[in-house]
Amino acid sequence: MKSTDIASFATSQLSLLNDELQAELAETQLLTSTHAPTVLQRAGLALLNLAVASQRTGFGGKTLLELSLDPAVGSGQLPEHGLRVGDICAVAEQPKGAERKKERDGMEKRGAEGVVTKVWREAVTVALNKEDVDIPSGKLWLVKLANDVTHKRLNQTMTKLQKMQPSEHSTLTQVLFGQSSPTPISKEDLNADVKWHDPSLNDSQKDAIRFALASREIALIHGPPGTGKTHTLIELILQLLDRDQRLLVCGPSNISVDNVVERLSSHKVPMVRLGHPARLLPGVLNHSLEVLTKTSDAAAIVTDIRGEMDAKQASIRKTRNGRERRAIYGEMKDLRKEYRHREGRVVSDLLRGSKVVLSTLHGAGGYHLKAEKFDVVIVDEASQALEAQCWIPVLSSGASRLVLAGDHLQLPPTIKSLNTKSSKVAKESKGARGEDVTKGVADLDVNDKETPNIATAKKVKADNTTLETTLFDRLLALHGDNIKRMLTTQYRMHESIMAFPSSALYEGKLIAADSVKTRLLKDLPYDVQDTEDTREPVVFWDTQGGDFPEKTEDDDSGAKGKSSLLAESKVNEHEAAIVRLHVSNLITAGVKAEDIAIVTPYNGQLALLSQTLKERFPGLELGSIDGFQGREKEAVVVSLVRSNPEHEVGFLGEKRRLNVAMTRPKRHLCIIGDSETVGRGSKFLKAWMGFLEENADLRYPDLADLQDGG
Numbered sequence: 001m002k003s004t005d006i007a008s009f010a011t012s013q014l015s016l017l018n019d020e021l022q023a024e025l026a027e028t029q030l031l032t033s034t035h036a037p038t039v040l041q042r043a044g045l046a047l048l049n050l051a052v053a054s055q056r057t058g059f060g061g062k063t064l065l066e067l068s069l070d071p072a073v074g075s076g077q078l079p080e081h082g083l084r085v086g087d088i089c090a091v092a093e094q095p096k097g098a099e100r101k102k103e104r105d106g107m108e109k110r111g112a113e114g115v116v117t118k119v120w121r122e123a124v125t126v127a128l129n130k131e132d133v134d135i136p137s138g139k140l141w142l143v144k145l146a147n148d149v150t151h152k153r154l155n156q157t158m159t160k161l162q163k164m165q166p167s168e169h170s171t172l173t174q175v176l177f178g179q180s181s182p183t184p185i186s187k188e189d190l191n192a193d194v195k196w197h198d199p200s201l202n203d204s205q206k207d208a209i210r211f212a213l214a215s216r217e218i219a220l221i222h223g224p225p226g227t228g229k230t231h232t233l234i235e236l237i238l239q240l241l242d243r244d245q246r247l248l249v250c251g252p253s254n255i256s257v258d259n260v261v262e263r264l265s266s267h268k269v270p271m272v273r274l275g276h277p278a279r280l281l282p283g284v285l286n287h288s289l290e291v292l293t294k295t296s297d298a299a300a301i302v303t304d305i306r307g308e309m310d311a312k313q314a315s316i317r318k319t320r321n322g323r324e325r326r327a328i329y330g331e332m333k334d335l336r337k338e339y340r341h342r343e344g345r346v347v348s349d350l351l352r353g354s355k356v357v358l359s360t361l362h363g364a365g366g367y368h369l370k371a372e373k374f375d376v377v378i379v380d381e382a383s384q385a386l387e388a389q390c391w392i393p394v395l396s397s398g399a400s401r402l403v404l405a406g407d408h409l410q411l412p413p414t415i416k417s418l419n420t421k422s423s424k425v426a427k428e429s430k431g432a433r434g435e436d437v438t439k440g441v442a443d444l445d446v447n448d449k450e451t452p453n454i455a456t457a458k459k460v461k462a463d464n465t466t467l468e469t470t471l472f473d474r475l476l477a478l479h480g481d482n483i484k485r486m487l488t489t490q491y492r493m494h495e496s497i498m499a500f501p502s503s504a505l506y507e508g509k510l511i512a513a514d515s516v517k518t519r520l521l522k523d524l525p526y527d528v529q530d531t532e533d534t535r536e537p538v539v540f541w542d543t544q545g546g547d548f549p550e551k552t553e554d555d556d557s558g559a560k561g562k563s564s565l566l567a568e569s570k571v572n573e574h575e576a577a578i579v580r581l582h583v584s585n586l587i588t589a590g591v592k593a594e595d596i597a598i599v600t601p602y603n604g605q606l607a608l609l610s611q612t613l614k615e616r617f618p619g620l621e622l623g624s625i626d627g628f629q630g631r632e633k634e635a636v637v638v639s640l641v642r643s644n645p646e647h648e649v650g651f652l653g654e655k656r657r658l659n660v661a662m663t664r665p666k667r668h669l670c671i672i673g674d675s676e677t678v679g680r681g682s683k684f685l686k687a688w689m690g691f692l693e694e695n696a697d698l699r700y701p702d703l704a705d706l707q708d709g710g
């Protein structure tokens with residue numbers, strides 16, 4: 001165990017985070033300043049021709065603007081756009097048609113900044129950051145800005161850590177940096193009798209819970225794919241509550257937190273979910289602070305004042321007279337103060353009564369928790385969070401114990417929010433893992449990860465830390481396997497699908513639960529024929545021989561002019577034809593399109609496959625491997641794309657990405673790739689190709705057949 005100096009660790013993190021922010025800001029700036037508004041709209045980064053449809057007061061006394069199409073332009077649905085709940089944006093007067101960068105300079109600054117809180121077909125709602133801003137009355141546009149809010153909180157947290165005196169470091173903090181060893185756990189504690197709420201837990205789950213209950217400072221629960229990590233955490237939470245502990249439960253994304261809230265709610269645990277309601281799953285809303293402040297007994301005192309504020313807001317918009325406006329603003333200010341005061345009281349009563357508070361890691365740094373203390377912090381999906389993010393709840397909660405659940409052998413935190421990169425920047429800056437960061441228009445997916453884009457993650461500081469090293473990784477390196485327990489029974493995959501990842505990554509320890517180990521597509525609970533595909537758990541279409549070459553997308557006349565934002569990526573047209581053939585065979589056999597997913601690491605290939613398959617099989621799901629982490633499907637088809645005489649494999653070289661790809665299916669995994677190219681990429685890839693040749697149902701495609709079938 002090598003201990004780390006806490007202040008210099010924080011300093012190095014601050015510098016890495018700052019590099020990261022600068023890179024991101026530069027990229028956004030370049031993009032929005034070099035394109036006309038209409039281009040930005042097409043790229044999903046702006047919405048044009050808007051007008052204020054209504055204005056009211058929301059939670060926290062914030063002004064909510066509802067924006068819909070300007071009646072002068074039209075009515076009804078908004079055009080396709082990429083604005084999503086949680087995006088940071090500016091509402092401003094729309095530049096005139098030809099107004100370009102120069103004229104627009106500083107324009108976004110002059111508008112009002114806010115956060116998108118609701119998106120539906122006809123309108124978008126934005127919560128403004130500042131009070132009392134004048135919204136121009138002409139035609140408006142909404143333009144996405146770089147999200148530096150996340151960075152600010154990370155920065156504050158790391159600065160706090162940096163400035164702490166050694167005497168202020170809790171025992172937990174010392175253990176997290178190797179300055180103290182974790183308190184040894186006695187055999188009796190590990191074998192203590194526990195009254196289980198869920199008797200169906202398997203032995204590795206029970207062991208992990210006993211271990212986490214016995215540990216005084218840290219416990220890592222390592223949950224390989226499908227092993228019931230969240231299931232285990234629920235029991236752990238109930239057990240800790242039985243022991244009268246107060247808990248702060250966090251995850252890196254809203255969905256990871258909601259997942260826990262949904263499963264906890266059947267246990268009638270008094271809990272509060274922090275976070276903006278617009279970003280929460282519907283089933284979770286009843287536990288959200290906003291809904292609780294409206295429905296609890298104390299809520300009435302807040303409601304009447306809210307109405308009064310809305311009325312004042314409305315009158316401001318009608319008044320043109322400056323003096324009158326100023327007077328109303330003054331009254332609003334007093335009302336808002338009173339509102340916050342009352343709301344604050346309701347909120348703190350609610351929080352004080354909750355034994356469990358749940359929020360994103362980021363949300364744990366909000367002002368609601370300032371006065372709250374907890375005994376234990378639990379982080380789900382911890383290996384998908386930046387270390388600095390994990391420190392937010394650790395420092396804010398004052399907790400003495402930390403439980404991290406995750407799987408460091410799947411992908412670490414990544415660029416999930418749409419990042420605004422021009423083709424030029426995208427070509428020059430490869431992402432965190434040298435991956436295809438050109439998310440561009442191909443997958444403007446809703447994704448509300450609060451993890452910043454790691455454009456600079458590869459930068460290694462002198463002390464060997466990168467942003468990509470998660471707390472989970474670092475603790476394992478620091479304290480070794482003694483601080484972790486692994487869950488070993490998986491409830492997802494057929495045993496043949498599980499075999500390779502288990503032996504190559506999980507020390508051969510995974511066991512397939514009886515309920516899943518022999519499940520095939522032909523056994524689906526609806527009518528599926530028994531065919532050469534539906535009776536095979538693993539199929540490998542080996543395209544070796546050079547007839548299935550990859551192409552760089554730019555060779556193909558600038559991606560057909562589809563977008564300047566789609567930069568260099570790889571495609572493999574012949575592989576795409578095999579995907580089509582295989583998928584149509586499955587569907588002809590009776591497998592529902594909804595039960596099939598196609599994943600590929602390259603956005604170029606994804607775009608090509610979407611073009612040709614989406615219309616034909618609407619239920620089919622297509623996505624990047626990275627975007628599919630955490631998901632599962634009955635059948636998964638993976639197109640590996642790379643096939644070249646140089647045997648270059650690009651980011652197939654990242655085994656954690658391939659691990660994610662091969663562990664998504666329940667009953668059927670179909671791999672399409674060139675074993676000659678892929679097999680030379682790394683030891684792991686060589687072993688995988690060897691495994692497939694030995695164990696999969698091998699197919700050698702014939703180009704002529706493809707022309708018929710594809």
Ligand SMILES: Nc1ncnc2c1ncn2[C@@H]1O[C@H](COP(=O)(O)OP(=O)(O)OP(=O)(O)O)[C@@H](O)[C@H]1O
Nearest residue numbers: 200201202223224225226227228229230231491630
């Ligand atoms: N002891 C158990 N007995 C039966 N089924 C279980 C058990 N533990 C977990 N499962 C089932 O396994 C599946 C996966 O569980 P869960 O969603 O908790 O896993 P996870 O590890 O959090 O998932 P991921 O692999 O996405 O991280 C669920 O359908 C769950 O009901």
